[in-house]
Amino acid sequence: MKRTYLKGFSVILLAGSILAACGSDDSGSAGSGDGEGLDTNIVTIGTGGSSGPYNIIGTALGERYSSEFGVNSKTQATGASVENMNLLAQEKIEMAFVMSDVLSEAVNGEGNFSEPVNNVQQIAALYPNYVQIVTTADTGIETIEDLVGKRVAVGDQNSGVEVNARNLLNGHGITYDDIQVDYLGYAEAADALKAGQLDAAFLTSGIPNASLMELEQSIDLKIVSVSPEKIAEIAQDQSYFVALEIPAGTYGNEEAVPTAAIMNALVVRSDLSEDDVYQMTKSFFEGLGDLANAHQAATEISLEAAQEGMVAPVHPGAQRYYDEQ
CATH class of the missing domain: 3.40.190.10 (Periplasmic binding protein-like II)
Structure with missing residues (x-):
């Protein structure tokens, strides 16, 4: 009986160790790398055609977010800027690459937009x-x-x-x-x-x-x-x-x-938390090397010029990051 008890106790210890290890892995995946994790579990990035720079750079960014924050981050190939703004307005994506002319139309309710898109804020001005x-x-x-x-x-x-x-x-x-x-x-x-x-x-x-x-x-x-x-x-x-x-x-x-x-502009839904957008902005700029490796156009993105030529209100999380620099 004593041997049976000890054998059973060893099995329990082994099972506990396995569970603890799994729990540690799960915990780490939520913030693998240097990230602190995000409140949201999904970051879908609206891009453009599959062969365009938006999609190529966006894919690299999504992979970075997935790895760093343990979230489901992926790109959605679209008809680009106008469709991306409509998808943001419908809360079907969280982030998008858009051209500043379309963004200007959207926030002012002009051109392709019969009324202003009010739930979108800007993270950065990007590259031309x-x-x-x-x-x-x-x-x-x-x-x-x-x-x-x-x-x-x-x-x-x-x-x-x-x-x-x-x-x-x-x-x-x-x-x-x-x-x-x-x-x-x-x-x-x-x-x-x-x-x-x-x-x-x-x-x-x-x-x-x-x-x-x-x-x-x-x-x-x-x-x-x-x-x-x-x-x-x-x-x-x-x-x-x-x-x-x-x-x-x-x-x-x-x-x-x-x-x-x-x-170009990087925009995000305004209902994402300040902390999330702060972390996403920080990761974006710290990962510019990876984005430039994905597509040459990203070499023209810089922290120094990111606030120049913004045509939409800046998200508080992005502003907090800029204020720290």
Whole structure:
């Protein structure tokens, strides 16, 4: 009897040790790494097309949040900015990458938004999205004005690409009535250009754009320039437009190409707690190296410039992080 009791006691001790170890693992997973864990268990990040910088950078960020905080963090491929703002308004995602022009429309209830989106706040201004108007050498298209009468892809309908394409065209006195419009995302537009089904396409994104890098290998790709003076004129009404250059060699171009750009923004639902957004903001900036390894566009994100050009109210959790720096 004594041996049976000792044997049973040993089994209990062993079982207790296993349970304790499992409990320790569970506890650690909630804040594996240096994070303190989050109140929320899910951080779904709205991005854009699967081949675009939003999705590539967002995937790296989601993996970081999952590893550091032990939460279910993943990206959701979408039609990008307008859809992301609507998903945030419907509380179907927690965080998103959007273009500042769409964010400005959303918080003011303009353009694509019949009423203001009130439950979204900004974490940071990110990197510039370059308006990349691409064509082939045999179309004869040299300027935006040459797009009149041509078949042009303007991005997914109601995407950030489509919003700034429409605004930039309007600034040059061109409406959709003057062109043959196709609503195509990055990959679809690149395929249509390759197949000769388009004359030109707007692909607004960080650079380089993966779809254009692939396309440049198979066709004589040409980037249409946009006059800096015209951009300055348009920016008098739409201040989020800035004049930048696509560097020489980005897509085999021998010289830098002047074009318009719009800052990207990282936004979050305002109902997320101050502590959660503080931790998410801190992790985002501490992980910029990982994000830059995922996509070159993230190399242009910096803590120093993150508060410049914000177009939405900053979340208190993000502000707390900035105040500590």
